[in-house]
Amino acid sequence: xxxxxxxxxxxAGLGTRFLPATKVVPKEMLPIVDRPAIQYVIEEAVAAGIxxxxxxxxxxxKALEDHxxxxxxxxxxxxxxxxxxxxxxxxxxxxxAKFHFTRQGAPLGLGHAxxxxxxxxxxxxxxxLLPDDxxxxxxxxxxxxxxxxxxxxxxxxxxxxxxLEEVVSxxxxxxxxxxxxxxxxNSIVEKPPIAxxxxxxGLAPGRYVFPSSIFDAIDATKPGVGGEIQITDAIASMIxxxxxxxxxxxxxxxxxxxxxxxxxxxxxxxxxxxELGPGFRDVLAQIIAKHDVTxxxxxx
Ligand code: UTP
Numbered sequence: 001x002x003x004x005x006x007x008x009x010x011x012a013g014l015g016t017r018f019l020p021a022t023k024v025v026p027k028e029m030l031p032i033v034d035r036p037a038i039q040y041v042i043e044e045a046v047a048a049g050i051x052x053x054x055x056x057x058x059x060x061x062k063a064l065e066d067h068x069x070x071x072x073x074x075x076x077x078x079x080x081x082x083x084x085x086x087x088x089x090x091x092x093x094x095x096x097a098k099f100h101f102t103r104q105g106a107p108l109g110l111g112h113a114x115x116x117x118x119x120x121x122x123x124x125x126x127x128x129l130l131p132d133d134x135x136x137x138x139x140x141x142x143x144x145x146x147x148x149x150x151x152x153x154x155x156x157x158x159x160x161x162x163x164l165e166e167v168v169s170x171x172x173x174x175x176x177x178x179x180x181x182x183x184x185x186n187s188i189v190e191k192p193p194i195a196x197x198x199x200x201x202g203l204a205p206g207r208y209v210f211p212s213s214i215f216d217a218i219d220a221t222k223p224g225v226g227g228e229i230q231i232t233d234a235i236a237s238m239i240x241x242x243x244x245x246x247x248x249x250x251x252x253x254x255x256x257x258x259x260x261x262x263x264x265x266x267x268x269x270x271x272x273x274x275e276l277g278p279g280f281r282d283v284l285a286q287i288i289a290k291h292d293v294t295x296x297x298x299x300x
Contacts, residue, residue: 003148004209006120007127008049010113011038012058012104017258026061027257028183033270036067038131042096045129045138048146053097054120056113059103065174068099109228114210115218123212125149128231130206132257134265135249136272144205145247148182149209151247155238159246159252160205161200168194170202171232173246185244189230190225201246202234205253211242275300 016028028038057064078087102118104113113126127142135141145156159173169203172192176184217234235244256266270280
């Protein structure tokens with residue numbers, strides 16, 4: 001089976017959970033320490049062997065295109081001031097992979113956004129990564145999913161084990177046989193009522209490996225939860241065909257489209273940062289001492 005070299009990044013959503021920061025700035029461009037959130041996701045995919053990206057954007061998100069393009073003016077300025085490290089970093093971004101962009105037009109759902117990639121993908125298998133889901137695993141999960149797809153030809157989704165109150169905000173899996181990190185999927189339901197959740201396994205982080213037949217499934221999918229074309233419904237329709245398997249993610253993940261989790265990502269990634277980590281550790285210790293930090297539920 002062919003090697004997966006293309007990825008689609010749906011980034012046309014409105015980012016309403018992060019307003020007002022996202023009124024003008026796309027949520028994918030909010031920085032986590034020193035890089036915009038989407039750059040972590042691109043670097044993760046590159047580490048898993050992806051060479052070519054289609055980013056699905058919206059009219060207000062031109063910053064995404066500019067970020068992954070060359071910036072001759074900035075590069076010339078950095079060169080003239082001998083800022084070599086900054087120059088290397090800026091050049092490296094546009095050299096990470098090949099980037100293509102298309103606009104979704106209207107935010108009609110994740111399934112609709114992925115459907116925009118049909119011509120770009122052709123008849124290859126491809127990956128989809130949601131740019132607000134941050135993993136710091138150097139591409140380990142996506143590599144595992146790509147290998148699983150190469151072995152089986154099935155749709156491969158990433159899954160995690162979540163508390164019941166949380167799992168119902170994702171697609172919820174009814175699992176069949178579970179072998180190590182591989183879960184056979186019997187059915188999936190998008191955002192079910194809590195009483196109807198089949199398990200604690202949910203479709204997050206947002207990582208998928210699809211055969212190109214997903215596009216026919218998307219075309220046949222009617223609007224679902226929230227009146228949107230849900231990718232979960234298209235995936236569910238493929239269970240009886242090529243089959244669907246989930247790879248269990250055992251690493252930490254951050255939902256950078258959500259304020260509290262963005263803060264957690266910022267603090268943890270800063271602590272692990274080669275250059276900033278040691279200094280930030282001291283700053284954090286001082287903040288904790290100053291604010292007498294104890295969990296909110298323990299205060300009377
Ligand atoms: P989310 O629902 O998490 O993103 O969609 P959102 O709509 O931007 O954010 P909120 O809920 O209003 O805060 C998951 C991913 O799917 C993309 C989003 O950009 C995000 O990366 N998406 C969603 C699209 O590209 N198009 C859509 O029509 C819907």
